[in-house]
Amino acid sequence: MAETMRTRALRVFFGDTEAVKAVDLEIHSAAVTAIIGPSGCGKSALLRALNRMHDGVRGVRVVGRIYLGDREIHDGGMDPVLLRTQVGMVFQRPNPFPAMSIRQNVTFAPRRHGMVRKGEESNLLEQVLRKTALWDEVKDRLHHPAASLSSGQQQRLCMARALAVGPQVLLMDEPTAALDPTATQRIEALIYELKRDITIVIVTHNMQQAARVSDRTAFLDDGRLVESGETERLFTNPAEERTEAYITGRFG
Amino acid sequence: MITLCTGAFVMALLPLGWLLLEGVRVGGRHLSWDFLAAGAVLPGLGSWGSAVAGSAAVVGIAVALGVPLGVGTGVYVTEFGRGLLGRMARVVCEALAGLPSILAGIAAYGLIMTTLGRFSVPAAGAALTVILVPLVALRTMEALEAVPRDVREAALALGLGETTTVLQVVMPVALPQVVAGILLATGRIVGETAPLLVTVFVVGGGAVGPAATLPTHIYAHAVSPLPSWEGEAWAGALLLMAAVSTLHAVSALIRTRRPSPRSHRLPTGV
Ligand SMILES: Nc1ncnc2c1ncn2[C@@H]1O[C@H](COP(=O)(O)OP(=O)(O)O)[C@@H](O)[C@H]1O
Numbered sequence A: 001m002a003e004t005m006r007t008r009a010l011r012v013f014f015g016d017t018e019a020v021k022a023v024d025l026e027i028h029s030a031a032v033t034a035i036i037g038p039s040g041c042g043k044s045a046l047l048r049a050l051n052r053m054h055d056g057v058r059g060v061r062v063v064g065r066i067y068l069g070d071r072e073i074h075d076g077g078m079d080p081v082l083l084r085t086q087v088g089m090v091f092q093r094p095n096p097f098p099a100m101s102i103r104q105n106v107t108f109a110p111r112r113h114g115m116v117r118k119g120e121e122s123n124l125l126e127q128v129l130r131k132t133a134l135w136d137e138v139k140d141r142l143h144h145p146a147a148s149l150s151s152g153q154q155q156r157l158c159m160a161r162a163l164a165v166g167p168q169v170l171l172m173d174e175p176t177a178a179l180d181p182t183a184t185q186r187i188e189a190l191i192y193e194l195k196r197d198i199t200i201v202i203v204t205h206n207m208q209q210a211a212r213v214s215d216r217t218a219f220l221d222d223g224r225l226v227e228s229g230e231t232e233r234l235f236t237n238p239a240e241e242r243t244e245a246y247i248t249g250r251f252g
Numbered sequence B: 001m002i003t004l005c006t007g008a009f010v011m012a013l014l015p016l017g018w019l020l021l022e023g024v025r026v027g028g029r030h031l032s033w034d035f036l037a038a039g040a041v042l043p044g045l046g047s048w049g050s051a052v053a054g055s056a057a058v059v060g061i062a063v064a065l066g067v068p069l070g071v072g073t074g075v076y077v078t079e080f081g082r083g084l085l086g087r088m089a090r091v092v093c094e095a096l097a098g099l100p101s102i103l104a105g106i107a108a109y110g111l112i113m114t115t116l117g118r119f120s121v122p123a124a125g126a127a128l129t130v131i132l133v134p135l136v137a138l139r140t141m142e143a144l145e146a147v148p149r150d151v152r153e154a155a156l157a158l159g160l161g162e163t164t165t166v167l168q169v170v171m172p173v174a175l176p177q178v179v180a181g182i183l184l185a186t187g188r189i190v191g192e193t194a195p196l197l198v199t200v201f202v203v204g205g206g207a208v209g210p211a212a213t214l215p216t217h218i219y220a221h222a223v224s225p226l227p228s229w230e231g232e233a234w235a236g237a238l239l240l241m242a243a244v245s246t247l248h249a250v251s252a253l254i255r256t257r258r259p260s261p262r263s264h265r266l267p268t269g270v
Protein backbone atom coordinates (compact mmCIF):
# COMPACT_ATOMS: atom_id res chain seq x y z
CA MET A 1 0.00 0.00 0.00
CA ALA A 2 1.26 3.48 -0.83
CA GLU A 3 2.43 5.81 1.88
CA THR A 4 0.84 9.21 2.19
CA MET A 5 3.15 10.43 4.93
CA ARG A 6 6.28 9.26 6.61
CA THR A 7 8.58 10.65 9.26
CA ARG A 8 12.33 10.16 9.48
CA ALA A 9 14.22 10.59 12.74
CA LEU A 10 11.51 12.94 13.93
CA ARG A 11 12.19 14.61 17.27
CA VAL A 12 10.09 17.16 19.11
CA PHE A 13 11.58 19.16 21.96
CA PHE A 14 9.72 21.19 24.55
CA GLY A 15 12.58 23.28 25.86
CA ASP A 16 15.19 20.67 26.81
CA THR A 17 12.67 17.84 27.12
CA GLU A 18 12.63 15.45 24.18
CA ALA A 19 8.97 14.45 23.88
CA VAL A 20 9.33 12.60 20.55
CA LYS A 21 12.51 10.62 20.04
CA ALA A 22 13.74 9.73 16.55
CA VAL A 23 10.45 8.39 15.27
CA ASP A 24 10.24 6.72 11.85
CA LEU A 25 6.56 6.31 11.14
CA GLU A 26 4.79 5.19 7.96
CA ILE A 27 1.25 6.39 7.34
CA HIS A 28 -0.55 4.41 4.66
CA SER A 29 -2.95 5.91 2.13
CA ALA A 30 -6.69 5.49 2.46
CA ALA A 31 -6.30 3.75 5.78
CA VAL A 32 -6.64 4.57 9.45
CA THR A 33 -3.47 4.67 11.51
CA ALA A 34 -3.93 4.71 15.28
CA ILE A 35 -1.26 6.07 17.57
CA ILE A 36 -1.56 4.56 21.03
CA GLY A 37 0.47 4.77 24.19
CA PRO A 38 0.30 5.87 27.81
CA SER A 39 -0.60 9.42 28.71
CA GLY A 40 2.29 11.82 28.20
CA CYS A 41 4.21 9.51 25.85
CA GLY A 42 4.30 12.09 23.05
CA LYS A 43 1.27 11.15 20.91
CA SER A 44 -0.02 14.69 20.58
CA ALA A 45 3.46 16.11 20.11
CA LEU A 46 4.03 13.68 17.23
CA LEU A 47 0.64 14.28 15.64
CA ARG A 48 0.97 18.05 15.78
CA ALA A 49 4.33 17.88 14.04
CA LEU A 50 2.60 16.35 11.01
CA ASN A 51 0.86 19.59 10.01
CA ARG A 52 3.39 21.93 11.61
CA MET A 53 1.13 23.02 14.46
CA HIS A 54 4.32 23.53 16.49
CA ASP A 55 5.38 26.35 14.15
CA GLY A 56 5.81 29.64 15.93
CA VAL A 57 5.13 28.18 19.38
CA ARG A 58 7.76 29.43 21.75
CA GLY A 59 10.06 26.79 23.24
CA VAL A 60 9.10 24.04 20.80
CA ARG A 61 11.63 22.63 18.34
CA VAL A 62 11.01 20.03 15.65
CA VAL A 63 13.98 18.16 14.19
CA GLY A 64 14.01 15.53 11.45
CA ARG A 65 12.08 15.03 8.24
CA ILE A 66 8.42 14.56 7.45
CA TYR A 67 7.26 13.67 3.96
CA LEU A 68 3.87 14.24 2.42
CA GLY A 69 4.02 12.17 -0.74
CA ASP A 70 7.56 12.79 -1.88
CA ARG A 71 7.80 16.34 -0.55
CA GLU A 72 9.44 17.29 2.72
CA ILE A 73 7.00 19.50 4.61
CA HIS A 74 9.64 21.80 6.09
CA ASP A 75 11.11 22.38 2.64
CA GLY A 76 11.47 26.00 1.63
CA GLY A 77 9.09 25.41 -1.27
CA MET A 78 6.34 24.06 0.97
CA ASP A 79 3.78 26.62 1.96
CA PRO A 80 2.51 25.97 5.53
CA VAL A 81 -0.93 27.22 4.50
CA LEU A 82 -1.06 24.72 1.66
CA LEU A 83 0.23 22.01 3.99
CA ARG A 84 -2.55 22.58 6.48
CA THR A 85 -5.24 22.49 3.83
CA GLN A 86 -3.83 19.10 2.78
CA VAL A 87 -3.24 17.79 6.29
CA GLY A 88 -6.23 18.81 8.43
CA MET A 89 -6.78 18.39 12.15
CA VAL A 90 -9.59 17.60 14.57
CA PHE A 91 -8.97 18.25 18.26
CA GLN A 92 -9.82 16.60 21.55
CA ARG A 93 -12.43 19.13 22.57
CA PRO A 94 -14.92 20.20 19.90
CA ASN A 95 -13.81 23.72 18.96
CA PRO A 96 -16.22 25.27 16.45
CA PHE A 97 -15.74 29.02 15.89
CA PRO A 98 -17.98 30.42 18.64
CA ALA A 99 -19.02 33.61 16.89
CA MET A 100 -20.04 31.86 13.66
CA SER A 101 -23.08 29.98 12.46
CA ILE A 102 -23.01 26.33 11.48
CA ARG A 103 -22.76 27.39 7.84
CA GLN A 104 -20.00 29.93 8.40
CA ASN A 105 -17.95 27.42 10.38
CA VAL A 106 -17.77 25.24 7.28
CA THR A 107 -17.50 27.86 4.54
CA PHE A 108 -15.20 30.40 6.17
CA ALA A 109 -11.86 28.76 5.39
CA PRO A 110 -12.64 27.59 1.82
CA ARG A 111 -13.86 31.08 1.05
CA ARG A 112 -10.75 32.72 2.53
CA HIS A 113 -8.59 30.36 0.50
CA GLY A 114 -10.52 31.18 -2.67
CA MET A 115 -11.36 27.49 -3.09
CA VAL A 116 -15.04 27.98 -3.69
CA ARG A 117 -17.14 30.48 -5.58
CA LYS A 118 -20.04 32.11 -3.86
CA GLY A 119 -22.63 30.17 -5.86
CA GLU A 120 -21.03 26.84 -5.01
CA GLU A 121 -20.78 27.32 -1.28
CA SER A 122 -24.10 25.67 -0.57
CA ASN A 123 -23.05 22.61 -2.55
CA LEU A 124 -19.83 22.29 -0.61
CA LEU A 125 -21.69 22.81 2.65
CA GLU A 126 -24.23 20.10 1.92
CA GLN A 127 -21.56 17.73 0.66
CA VAL A 128 -19.36 17.87 3.77
CA LEU A 129 -22.31 17.92 6.17
CA ARG A 130 -23.63 14.78 4.48
CA LYS A 131 -20.19 13.17 4.75
CA THR A 132 -20.25 13.78 8.49
CA ALA A 133 -23.87 12.64 8.83
CA LEU A 134 -24.94 16.08 10.06
CA TRP A 135 -26.98 17.28 7.11
CA ASP A 136 -30.34 15.89 8.17
CA GLU A 137 -29.84 17.13 11.71
CA VAL A 138 -28.92 20.73 10.84
CA LYS A 139 -30.22 21.48 7.35
CA ASP A 140 -33.08 23.57 8.72
CA ARG A 141 -30.92 25.66 11.01
CA LEU A 142 -27.70 26.33 9.14
CA HIS A 143 -27.74 29.92 10.41
CA HIS A 144 -27.91 28.96 14.05
CA PRO A 145 -24.79 29.44 16.14
CA ALA A 146 -22.50 26.43 16.17
CA ALA A 147 -22.68 26.54 19.97
CA SER A 148 -26.34 25.50 19.78
CA LEU A 149 -25.31 21.98 18.75
CA SER A 150 -24.65 19.10 21.14
CA SER A 151 -20.99 18.38 21.75
CA GLY A 152 -21.13 15.28 19.56
CA GLN A 153 -22.64 17.33 16.74
CA GLN A 154 -20.04 20.04 17.33
CA GLN A 155 -17.28 17.51 16.88
CA ARG A 156 -18.82 16.29 13.62
CA LEU A 157 -19.10 19.92 12.54
CA CYS A 158 -15.39 20.28 13.23
CA MET A 159 -14.77 17.27 11.02
CA ALA A 160 -16.94 18.80 8.28
CA ARG A 161 -15.05 22.07 8.63
CA ALA A 162 -11.73 20.24 8.23
CA LEU A 163 -13.01 18.29 5.22
CA ALA A 164 -14.26 21.46 3.51
CA VAL A 165 -10.74 22.52 2.54
CA GLY A 166 -10.17 19.16 0.84
CA PRO A 167 -7.36 17.51 2.83
CA GLN A 168 -5.65 14.26 1.81
CA VAL A 169 -4.90 13.48 5.44
CA LEU A 170 -6.98 14.08 8.55
CA LEU A 171 -5.23 14.10 11.93
CA MET A 172 -7.46 13.44 14.94
CA ASP A 173 -6.19 13.92 18.49
CA GLU A 174 -8.41 11.87 20.84
CA PRO A 175 -11.49 13.13 18.99
CA THR A 176 -13.95 11.26 21.22
CA ALA A 177 -12.31 11.81 24.60
CA ALA A 178 -14.84 14.51 25.50
CA LEU A 179 -17.89 12.68 24.12
CA ASP A 180 -20.45 10.23 25.46
CA PRO A 181 -20.56 6.64 24.14
CA THR A 182 -23.31 7.29 21.58
CA ALA A 183 -21.54 10.30 20.10
CA THR A 184 -18.30 8.32 20.15
CA GLN A 185 -19.91 5.53 18.18
CA ARG A 186 -21.09 7.95 15.51
CA ILE A 187 -17.61 9.43 15.11
CA GLU A 188 -16.10 5.96 14.85
CA ALA A 189 -18.63 5.04 12.16
CA LEU A 190 -17.69 8.20 10.27
CA ILE A 191 -14.00 7.42 10.44
CA TYR A 192 -14.78 4.06 8.90
CA GLU A 193 -16.66 5.77 6.04
CA LEU A 194 -14.16 8.53 5.46
CA LYS A 195 -11.11 6.34 5.07
CA ARG A 196 -12.23 5.31 1.61
CA ASP A 197 -11.37 8.80 0.43
CA ILE A 198 -8.73 10.08 2.79
CA THR A 199 -5.95 9.01 5.07
CA ILE A 200 -6.66 9.23 8.78
CA VAL A 201 -4.31 9.31 11.74
CA ILE A 202 -6.05 9.02 15.09
CA VAL A 203 -4.47 9.39 18.49
CA THR A 204 -6.31 7.50 21.18
CA HIS A 205 -5.63 6.28 24.68
CA ASN A 206 -8.45 3.82 24.24
CA MET A 207 -7.12 0.50 22.93
CA GLN A 208 -10.57 -0.82 22.11
CA GLN A 209 -11.10 2.19 19.92
CA ALA A 210 -7.79 1.63 18.16
CA ALA A 211 -8.74 -1.99 17.58
CA ARG A 212 -12.19 -1.03 16.27
CA VAL A 213 -11.33 1.75 13.85
CA SER A 214 -7.75 1.37 12.68
CA ASP A 215 -6.00 -0.66 10.00
CA ARG A 216 -2.56 0.02 11.37
CA THR A 217 -1.39 0.88 14.86
CA ALA A 218 1.74 2.56 16.16
CA PHE A 219 2.64 2.10 19.81
CA LEU A 220 4.54 4.96 21.36
CA ASP A 221 6.21 4.80 24.74
CA ASP A 222 8.23 7.56 26.35
CA GLY A 223 8.60 9.32 23.01
CA ARG A 224 9.88 6.26 21.16
CA LEU A 225 8.06 4.31 18.50
CA VAL A 226 8.19 0.85 20.05
CA GLU A 227 6.33 -0.99 17.34
CA SER A 228 3.98 -0.38 14.43
CA GLY A 229 2.13 -2.61 12.00
CA GLU A 230 -1.25 -4.00 11.09
CA THR A 231 -3.64 -3.49 13.95
CA GLU A 232 -4.80 -7.07 14.13
CA ARG A 233 -1.27 -8.43 14.16
CA LEU A 234 -0.10 -5.88 16.72
CA PHE A 235 -2.91 -6.66 19.11
CA THR A 236 -2.85 -10.44 18.73
CA ASN A 237 0.83 -11.03 18.24
CA PRO A 238 2.96 -8.10 19.36
CA ALA A 239 6.63 -8.32 18.45
CA GLU A 240 7.84 -6.35 21.45
CA GLU A 241 7.43 -7.27 25.08
CA ARG A 242 6.71 -3.66 25.95
CA THR A 243 3.79 -3.62 23.49
CA GLU A 244 2.37 -6.77 24.96
CA ALA A 245 2.65 -5.37 28.47
CA TYR A 246 0.75 -2.27 27.40
CA ILE A 247 -2.04 -3.92 25.47
CA THR A 248 -2.63 -6.46 28.18
CA GLY A 249 -3.01 -3.61 30.61
CA ARG A 250 0.07 -4.18 32.69
CA PHE A 251 1.01 -0.48 32.56
CA GLY A 252 -0.20 2.82 31.11
CA MET B 1 -17.09 37.46 59.97
CA ILE B 2 -20.21 37.80 57.84
CA THR B 3 -21.45 40.68 59.99
CA LEU B 4 -18.10 42.37 59.55
CA CYS B 5 -18.22 41.99 55.79
CA THR B 6 -21.79 43.22 55.63
CA GLY B 7 -20.82 46.15 57.85
CA ALA B 8 -17.92 47.07 55.59
CA PHE B 9 -20.16 46.79 52.57
CA VAL B 10 -22.77 49.08 54.08
CA MET B 11 -20.04 51.54 55.12
CA ALA B 12 -18.82 51.59 51.54
CA LEU B 13 -22.33 52.14 50.21
CA LEU B 14 -23.19 54.90 52.68
CA PRO B 15 -21.38 57.78 50.99
CA LEU B 16 -22.74 56.67 47.63
CA GLY B 17 -26.28 56.54 48.97
CA TRP B 18 -25.90 59.91 50.61
CA LEU B 19 -24.57 61.34 47.35
CA LEU B 20 -27.57 60.05 45.44
CA LEU B 21 -30.14 61.16 48.02
CA GLU B 22 -28.59 64.58 48.42
CA GLY B 23 -28.32 64.91 44.65
CA VAL B 24 -31.97 64.11 44.18
CA ARG B 25 -33.10 66.21 47.18
CA VAL B 26 -31.11 69.38 46.52
CA GLY B 27 -30.38 69.10 42.82
CA GLY B 28 -33.64 67.57 41.69
CA ARG B 29 -35.50 70.85 42.17
CA HIS B 30 -33.19 72.60 39.75
CA LEU B 31 -33.37 70.07 36.92
CA SER B 32 -35.46 71.26 33.97
CA TRP B 33 -35.08 72.32 30.36
CA ASP B 34 -34.80 75.90 31.57
CA PHE B 35 -31.95 74.85 33.79
CA LEU B 36 -30.01 73.53 30.82
CA ALA B 37 -30.72 76.55 28.63
CA ALA B 38 -30.30 79.33 31.17
CA GLY B 39 -28.46 79.03 34.43
CA ALA B 40 -25.80 81.56 33.58
CA VAL B 41 -25.96 84.05 36.36
CA LEU B 42 -22.64 85.74 35.96
CA PRO B 43 -21.52 87.12 32.61
CA GLY B 44 -19.00 84.88 30.92
CA LEU B 45 -20.05 81.69 32.67
CA GLY B 46 -21.82 79.45 30.18
CA SER B 47 -25.07 77.60 30.70
CA TRP B 48 -25.36 74.04 31.98
CA GLY B 49 -26.41 73.10 28.47
CA SER B 50 -23.11 74.38 27.13
CA ALA B 51 -21.31 72.40 29.83
CA VAL B 52 -23.05 69.23 28.66
CA ALA B 53 -22.09 70.06 25.07
CA GLY B 54 -18.53 70.78 26.16
CA SER B 55 -18.29 67.44 27.92
CA ALA B 56 -19.73 65.68 24.88
CA ALA B 57 -17.16 67.33 22.62
CA VAL B 58 -14.20 66.55 24.89
CA VAL B 59 -15.29 62.96 25.56
CA GLY B 60 -16.15 62.53 21.87
CA ILE B 61 -12.62 63.50 20.85
CA ALA B 62 -11.16 61.16 23.45
CA VAL B 63 -13.33 58.23 22.34
CA ALA B 64 -12.67 58.84 18.64
CA LEU B 65 -8.91 58.87 19.23
CA GLY B 66 -8.62 56.56 22.21
CA VAL B 67 -10.78 53.60 21.17
CA PRO B 68 -8.91 52.76 17.93
CA LEU B 69 -5.57 53.37 19.64
CA GLY B 70 -6.50 51.35 22.72
CA VAL B 71 -8.07 48.42 20.86
CA GLY B 72 -5.16 48.43 18.41
CA THR B 73 -2.63 48.36 21.24
CA GLY B 74 -4.52 45.57 23.01
CA VAL B 75 -4.70 43.44 19.86
CA TYR B 76 -1.06 44.04 19.07
CA VAL B 77 0.19 43.20 22.55
CA THR B 78 -1.92 40.06 22.93
CA GLU B 79 -1.68 38.59 19.46
CA PHE B 80 1.41 39.86 17.71
CA GLY B 81 3.72 41.46 20.24
CA ARG B 82 5.71 38.45 21.33
CA GLY B 83 8.99 40.33 21.44
CA LEU B 84 10.35 42.96 23.76
CA LEU B 85 8.18 45.70 22.24
CA GLY B 86 4.98 43.82 23.05
CA ARG B 87 5.98 43.15 26.63
CA MET B 88 7.04 46.77 27.08
CA ALA B 89 3.74 48.01 25.66
CA ARG B 90 1.86 45.94 28.24
CA VAL B 91 3.94 47.27 31.14
CA VAL B 92 3.47 50.84 29.90
CA CYS B 93 -0.31 50.32 29.65
CA GLU B 94 -0.48 48.99 33.19
CA ALA B 95 1.57 51.90 34.49
CA LEU B 96 -0.49 54.47 32.56
CA ALA B 97 -3.76 52.97 33.78
CA GLY B 98 -2.64 53.64 37.33
CA LEU B 99 -1.44 57.16 36.57
CA PRO B 100 -3.06 59.94 38.59
CA SER B 101 -5.28 61.67 36.05
CA ILE B 102 -3.93 65.12 36.92
CA LEU B 103 -0.64 64.01 35.35
CA ALA B 104 -2.42 63.25 32.09
CA GLY B 105 -3.80 66.76 32.23
CA ILE B 106 -0.41 68.25 32.87
CA ALA B 107 1.09 66.24 30.02
CA ALA B 108 -1.59 67.49 27.65
CA TYR B 109 -1.14 70.98 29.05
CA GLY B 110 2.58 70.84 28.37
CA LEU B 111 2.32 69.34 24.91
CA ILE B 112 -0.70 71.04 23.39
CA MET B 113 -1.49 74.15 25.35
CA THR B 114 1.99 75.53 25.26
CA THR B 115 1.98 75.11 21.48
CA LEU B 116 -1.58 76.40 20.98
CA GLY B 117 -1.15 78.86 23.77
CA ARG B 118 -4.53 78.55 25.43
CA PHE B 119 -7.09 76.38 27.15
CA SER B 120 -8.91 74.34 24.56
CA VAL B 121 -11.28 71.52 23.81
CA PRO B 122 -8.68 69.56 21.77
CA ALA B 123 -6.20 69.80 24.66
CA ALA B 124 -8.80 68.44 27.05
CA GLY B 125 -9.70 65.71 24.56
CA ALA B 126 -6.03 64.76 24.35
CA ALA B 127 -5.73 64.62 28.14
CA LEU B 128 -8.72 62.29 28.39
CA THR B 129 -7.34 60.20 25.49
CA VAL B 130 -4.18 59.59 27.54
CA ILE B 131 -6.40 58.19 30.29
CA LEU B 132 -8.65 56.22 27.94
CA VAL B 133 -6.05 54.41 25.82
CA PRO B 134 -4.44 52.24 28.53
CA LEU B 135 -7.84 51.38 30.05
CA VAL B 136 -9.25 50.28 26.70
CA ALA B 137 -6.01 48.46 25.84
CA LEU B 138 -6.04 46.47 29.09
CA ARG B 139 -9.70 45.55 28.67
CA THR B 140 -9.03 44.44 25.10
CA MET B 141 -6.11 42.29 26.24
CA GLU B 142 -8.25 40.63 28.92
CA ALA B 143 -11.06 39.98 26.46
CA LEU B 144 -8.74 38.45 23.85
CA GLU B 145 -6.92 36.33 26.41
CA ALA B 146 -10.24 34.93 27.59
CA VAL B 147 -10.88 33.42 24.14
CA PRO B 148 -9.93 29.74 24.41
CA ARG B 149 -6.67 28.77 22.80
CA ASP B 150 -8.28 25.92 20.89
CA VAL B 151 -10.33 28.41 18.86
CA ARG B 152 -7.09 29.86 17.49
CA GLU B 153 -5.70 26.38 16.90
CA ALA B 154 -8.78 25.41 14.91
CA ALA B 155 -8.24 28.40 12.64
CA LEU B 156 -4.51 27.82 12.23
CA ALA B 157 -5.13 24.13 11.46
CA LEU B 158 -7.30 25.21 8.52
CA GLY B 159 -4.40 27.10 7.02
CA LEU B 160 -5.79 30.48 8.02
CA GLY B 161 -3.14 33.13 8.64
CA GLU B 162 -2.52 34.83 11.93
CA THR B 163 -4.11 38.12 10.90
CA THR B 164 -7.28 36.45 9.60
CA THR B 165 -7.43 34.31 12.73
CA VAL B 166 -7.15 37.28 15.06
CA LEU B 167 -9.39 39.72 13.23
CA GLN B 168 -12.09 37.42 11.92
CA VAL B 169 -12.17 34.46 14.28
CA VAL B 170 -10.90 35.57 17.70
CA MET B 171 -11.96 39.24 17.72
CA PRO B 172 -15.68 38.57 17.09
CA VAL B 173 -15.68 36.27 20.12
CA ALA B 174 -14.05 38.90 22.31
CA LEU B 175 -16.04 41.83 20.93
CA PRO B 176 -18.82 42.03 23.55
CA GLN B 177 -16.23 42.16 26.33
CA VAL B 178 -14.23 44.78 24.44
CA VAL B 179 -17.31 46.97 23.95
CA ALA B 180 -18.24 46.56 27.63
CA GLY B 181 -14.72 47.64 28.56
CA ILE B 182 -14.91 50.68 26.28
CA LEU B 183 -18.16 51.74 27.95
CA LEU B 184 -16.67 51.40 31.44
CA ALA B 185 -13.58 53.36 30.45
CA THR B 186 -15.76 56.05 28.87
CA GLY B 187 -17.74 56.25 32.10
CA ARG B 188 -14.49 56.87 33.88
CA ILE B 189 -13.39 59.79 31.67
CA VAL B 190 -16.83 61.40 31.58
CA GLY B 191 -16.40 62.18 35.25
CA GLU B 192 -12.71 63.12 35.21
CA THR B 193 -12.19 66.61 36.57
CA ALA B 194 -8.52 67.00 37.28
CA PRO B 195 -7.17 66.94 33.73
CA LEU B 196 -9.98 69.23 32.60
CA LEU B 197 -9.16 71.80 35.25
CA VAL B 198 -5.73 72.35 33.73
CA THR B 199 -6.72 72.08 30.08
CA VAL B 200 -10.20 73.38 29.39
CA PHE B 201 -11.45 75.01 32.55
CA VAL B 202 -12.38 78.52 31.64
CA VAL B 203 -15.61 80.33 31.29
CA GLY B 204 -17.50 80.44 28.00
CA GLY B 205 -15.68 79.35 24.87
CA GLY B 206 -16.08 78.01 21.36
CA ALA B 207 -15.43 74.85 19.42
CA VAL B 208 -11.66 74.73 19.69
CA GLY B 209 -11.15 77.33 22.37
CA PRO B 210 -11.86 77.00 26.05
CA ALA B 211 -15.23 75.60 27.03
CA ALA B 212 -17.21 74.51 30.03
CA THR B 213 -17.58 70.81 30.70
CA LEU B 214 -19.88 69.08 33.15
CA PRO B 215 -17.24 68.23 35.78
CA THR B 216 -15.59 71.67 35.70
CA HIS B 217 -18.97 73.43 35.72
CA ILE B 218 -19.96 71.41 38.78
CA TYR B 219 -16.67 72.36 40.36
CA ALA B 220 -17.18 76.07 39.59
CA HIS B 221 -20.63 76.03 41.12
CA ALA B 222 -19.72 73.92 44.11
CA VAL B 223 -16.92 76.21 45.24
CA SER B 224 -19.17 79.25 45.00
CA PRO B 225 -20.57 80.64 48.25
CA LEU B 226 -24.05 81.25 46.77
CA PRO B 227 -26.58 78.66 48.07
CA SER B 228 -28.52 78.59 44.79
CA TRP B 229 -25.29 77.77 42.98
CA GLU B 230 -24.67 74.93 45.32
CA GLY B 231 -28.09 73.56 44.42
CA GLU B 232 -27.19 73.81 40.76
CA ALA B 233 -23.93 71.98 41.43
CA TRP B 234 -26.01 69.13 42.85
CA ALA B 235 -28.24 69.18 39.81
CA GLY B 236 -25.15 68.96 37.58
CA ALA B 237 -23.79 66.12 39.69
CA LEU B 238 -27.08 64.32 39.21
CA LEU B 239 -26.73 64.65 35.43
CA LEU B 240 -23.18 63.33 35.62
CA MET B 241 -24.19 60.39 37.79
CA ALA B 242 -26.99 59.55 35.37
CA ALA B 243 -24.56 59.55 32.43
CA VAL B 244 -21.97 57.41 34.17
CA SER B 245 -24.58 55.01 35.57
CA THR B 246 -26.07 54.52 32.13
CA LEU B 247 -22.67 53.61 30.68
CA HIS B 248 -22.04 51.20 33.53
CA ALA B 249 -25.47 49.62 33.25
CA VAL B 250 -25.14 49.00 29.50
CA SER B 251 -21.65 47.61 30.06
CA ALA B 252 -22.90 45.24 32.75
CA LEU B 253 -25.76 44.17 30.50
CA ILE B 254 -23.35 43.23 27.72
CA ARG B 255 -20.95 41.46 30.06
CA THR B 256 -23.56 39.30 31.75
CA ARG B 257 -25.57 38.49 28.64
CA ARG B 258 -25.72 34.75 28.14
CA PRO B 259 -23.95 33.75 24.93
CA SER B 260 -26.75 31.63 23.53
CA PRO B 261 -29.83 30.24 25.22
CA ARG B 262 -29.35 26.73 23.87
CA SER B 263 -25.57 26.51 24.01
CA HIS B 264 -24.40 23.16 25.25
CA ARG B 265 -21.97 22.76 28.03
CA LEU B 266 -19.19 20.33 27.32
CA PRO B 267 -18.43 17.64 29.84
CA THR B 268 -15.46 18.74 31.88
CA GLY B 269 -12.41 16.68 32.67
CA VAL B 270 -10.78 14.05 30.45
N1 LIG C 1 3.81 22.87 25.83
C1 LIG C 1 4.58 21.98 26.49
N2 LIG C 1 5.63 22.41 27.23
C2 LIG C 1 6.41 21.54 27.89
N3 LIG C 1 6.22 20.22 27.90
C3 LIG C 1 5.19 19.72 27.19
C4 LIG C 1 4.31 20.58 26.45
N4 LIG C 1 3.38 19.81 25.84
C5 LIG C 1 3.68 18.54 26.19
N5 LIG C 1 4.75 18.48 26.99
C6 LIG C 1 5.36 17.24 27.55
O1 LIG C 1 5.73 16.42 26.47
C7 LIG C 1 5.38 15.08 26.73
C8 LIG C 1 4.45 14.56 25.65
O2 LIG C 1 3.24 15.26 25.70
P1 LIG C 1 2.01 14.89 24.75
O3 LIG C 1 2.51 14.72 23.37
O4 LIG C 1 0.97 15.90 24.97
O5 LIG C 1 1.57 13.48 25.37
P2 LIG C 1 0.28 12.59 25.00
O6 LIG C 1 -0.47 13.27 23.93
O7 LIG C 1 0.87 11.28 24.56
O8 LIG C 1 -0.47 12.42 26.25
C9 LIG C 1 4.76 15.04 28.12
O9 LIG C 1 5.71 14.63 29.02
C10 LIG C 1 4.35 16.46 28.37
O10 LIG C 1 4.47 16.76 29.73
Ligand SMILES: [Mg+2]
Pocket: A043, A044, A045, A173
Ligand atom coordinates in the same frame (compact mmCIF):
# COMPACT_ATOMS: atom_id res chain seq x y z
MG1 LIG D 1 -2.42 14.16 23.99
